Amino acid sequence: MGCEEEVMKIKKKLDKMTSSDSDQTQALDILKVLQGLPINFQVLSKTRIGMTVNALRKASTDEEVISTAKQLIKNWKKFVPDKKEDDEKEGKEEKKKDKEDKDKKSNSNGNSSSTSKSNAKPTTIPAVPPTTDSLRLKCREMLVNALKAGDMPDDAIDSPDFLAEQIEDAIYQEFRNTDAGYKNRLRSRVYNLKDTKNPQLRENVLRGAIPPKRLAVMSSEEMASNEMKALREKFTKEGIDDHQLAVAQGTKTDLLKCGKCSQRDCTYNQMQTRSSDEPMTTFVLCNHCGNRWKFC
Known part of the structure; x- marks a missing residue:
């Protein structure tokens, strides 16, 4: 095992x-x-x-x-990729943050950039440029809420806020504007991250298994859960089988009886679905009720 x-x-x-x-x-x-x-x-x-x-x-x-x-x-x-902070470094960061918080309280004229820097979480991913665009900020907020839509894994590599900035910026860098393409791409990320039937996607992003830049360009098929991928594959195979049966003319016969309507008005086709040394599979269609079945 x-x-x-x-x-x-x-x-x-x-x-x-x-x-x-x-x-x-x-x-x-x-x-x-x-x-x-x-x-x-x-x-x-x-x-x-x-x-x-x-x-x-x-x-x-x-x-x-x-x-x-x-x-x-x-x-x-220790197995989480790029997780380099040990307990000693975390202690130093806490002390540094406390000092910066005290400095902020003593200086009422502190600027926003220093505030952002004091709250930033140590990471190996470079920070994205700040933006004042209200639409982009709203999109980042939507991504943050989607990433928080469930339990936070203990081995998360970064905060939802930081990862949301990375995802949004990667999408913006591709489109270079906030038109329909940008909005549709954002909506699909938010929808899939909040999908309760596919929690693995959100957790993989938080753990670093799926980097922000990768999530920004993934297709709907790639973001889907394993169950949905298997279902799509099943539907595709069934569609191919139905197409192959529709293309073949078939042979009418009254020797076969439909198990659904008991009529003997049938058409059958034979196809090699296994190895060449195995017998062919016979596909039968009831011309009366449309029932299909197969036998070897």
């Missing part, structure tokens, strides 16, 4: 323990099993086990369970 499958099985067990009144007697043993698995960023992204472990940590009253869960989350954060 692969690591991802094992983690998914463990996740289902832990999901049942995340309420405060649930049976958590096996929680510690399960967390220790997780510690021994070769979990990487891809497994974390696909299974979302980090969110489940964090929920268990919040629901548990067992100190050992809480401590083990915290250690697992801390170890997993």
